Amino acid sequence: MHFAKLHGLGNDFILIENLDSDIEDLSEIAIKGCDRHFGVGADGLLVVEKSKIADIKMTIINSDGSVAEMCGNGIRCFAKYIYEKGIVKKDSISVETLAGIMKIKLKVEGGIVSGVKANMGSPSFEKALIPFKGEVDNRSYFIEVNGKNYSASTLLMGVPHTILYVDDVDDDEIIRVGREIENMSIFPSKTNVNFVKIIDRNNIKLKTWERGAGLTLACGTGTCASVVASYINGLTENKVRAKLQGGYMYIDYDGENVFMEGPAEFICEGELLL
Numbered sequence: 071m072h073f074a075k076l077h078g079l080g081n082d083f084i085l086i087e088n089l090d091s092d093i094e095d096l097s098e099i100a101i102k103g104c105d106r107h108f109g110v111g112a113d114g115l116l117v118v119e120k121s122k123i124a125d126i127k128m129t130i131i132n133s134d135g136s137v138a139e140m141c142g143n144g145i146r147c148f149a150k151y152i153y154e155k156g157i158v159k160k161d162s163i164s165v166e167t168l169a170g171i172m173k174i175k176l177k178v179e180g181g182i183v184s185g186v187k188a189n190m191g192s193p194s195f196e197k198a199l200i201p202f203k204g205e206v207d208n209r210s211y212f213i214e215v216n217g218k219n220y221s222a223s224t225l226l227m228g229v230p231h232t233i234l235y236v237d238d239v240d241d242d243e244i245i246r247v248g249r250e251i252e253n254m255s256i257f258p259s260k261t262n263v264n265f266v267k268i269i270d271r272n273n274i275k276l277k278t279w280e281r282g283a284g285l286t287l288a289c290g291t292g293t294c295a296s297v298v299a300s301y302i303n304g305l306t307e308n309k310v311r312a313k314l315q316g317g318y319m320y321i322d323y324d325g326e327n328v329f330m331e332g333p334a335e336f337i338c339e340g341e342l343l344l
């Protein structure tokens with residue numbers, strides 16, 4: 071089947087069209103297609119489907135085959151694809167996801183999408199929604215891993231996110247700590263784990279261990295969640311530039327909705343022979 075590969079700041083995706091809803095084994099395609107040796111290689115699979123309640127529907131499947139409710143870098147890539155392929159030829163697009171309908175604004179120059187701004191909706195600290203089973207105030211608590219205590223926040227930004235504040239986002243410890251926290255029993259649906267260094271009140275640096283995908287070069291929902299948590303805890307302003315391994319993302323939290331701005335690029339197209 072035909073596929074496109076795109077990335078948002080190095081968080082890369084295989085995208086396929088399923089507008090006739092005739093492709094069934096999407097998790098199998100994600101697992102095989104995302105394999106970086108036996109497949110195309112990607113952090114996840116994006117699927118274009120028809121919607122009854124929005125312009126289009128985006129289904130997201132992680133490289134381990136698990137379904138994710140939302141994906142920030144993915145929705146920028148998705149929006150670029152559906153505009154440039156003429157599936158939805160509007161510069162303001164509504165996208166149905168399992169986390170709700172997202173409103174996307176495209177910057178178009180000469181028929182090419184040069185930038186994407188997404189309204190990522192409202193964050194929630196509601197334990198039942200995240201879900202989170204800890205007996206602490208999840209806005210700010212301490213989490214212990216391998217005898218070390220980390221200051222943390224946990225919230226829902228379409229998908230569950232836990233934010234840890236660290237001095238060095240490049241510490242190899244991140245992989246072990248990320249994998250351990252992702253699977254802790256206090257997170258019944260697991261969690262993404264963001265390691266954040268506050269640079270100043272308008273700049274952070276972060277790296278994300280993603281639920282169902284492992285360490286990625288950037289995480290859109292994670293960057294949004296990190297800015298919300300940092301603002302709520304008085305560590306930053308509500309408009310923040312975030313430095314990811316793959317480049318910069320711009321986040322604006324207005325107290326109700328979170329707006330994410332960043333790039334999306336095509337890498338290649340081809341035939342998936344799985």
Ligand SMILES: N[C@H](CCC[C@H](N)C(=O)O)C(=O)O
Nearest residue numbers: 138141142143229289290291
């Ligand atoms: N792996 C995540 C979904 C993708 C999130 C990330 N790639 C983004 O850009 O938001 C999860 O299962 O919660």
